[in-house]
Amino acid sequence: QVQLVESGGGLVQAGGSLRLSCAASGRAFSGYAMGWFRQAPGKEREFVAAISGSGKMAYYADSLKGRFTISRDNNKNTVYLQMNILKAEDTAVYYCAAAGLLSTIRGGAADAWGQGTLVTVSS
Numbered sequence: 739q740v741q742l743v744e745s746g747g748g749l750v751q752a753g754g755s756l757r758l759s760c761a762a763s764g765r766a767f768s769g770y771a772m773g774w775f776r777q778a779p780g781k782e783r784e785f786v787a788a789i790s791g792s793g794k795m796a797y798y799a800d801s802l803k804g805r806f807t808i809s810r811d812n813n814k815n816t817v818y819l820q821m822n823i824l825k826a827e828d829t830a831v832y833y834c835a836a837a838g839l840l841s842t843i844r845g846g847a848a849d850a851w852g853q854g855t856l857v858t859v860s861s
């Protein structure tokens with residue numbers, strides 16, 4: 739079972755950028771598809787982005803394309819989420835997720851979750 743620990747959240751002004759990191763431990767990292775989800779106060783958790791084990795395929799929520807970029811470094815067992823041109827509505831707890839299948843994450847589920855990191859965007 740993979741364990742996930744997110745970092746990089748914080749307070750940022752609207753228009754700014756943040757990069758979230760998710761460090762994974764456990765079994766072969768490259769065998770996992772990885773993803774990011776977020777949950778804003780009072781809202782349901784929503785899919786943000788997903789990336790295949792090799793890093794060759796990436797998918798995004800339609801509303802976030804062009805501002806967010808998911809990437810991974812399999813040598814460091816880490817997945818990243820680069821967030822640019824942040825808006826107040828991006829304020830949420832961001833969760834890292836891992837699954838054996840990319841389709842699992844794209845479907846909104848995961849085999850393992852991190853504890854979350856809070857991103858607050860001030861307007």
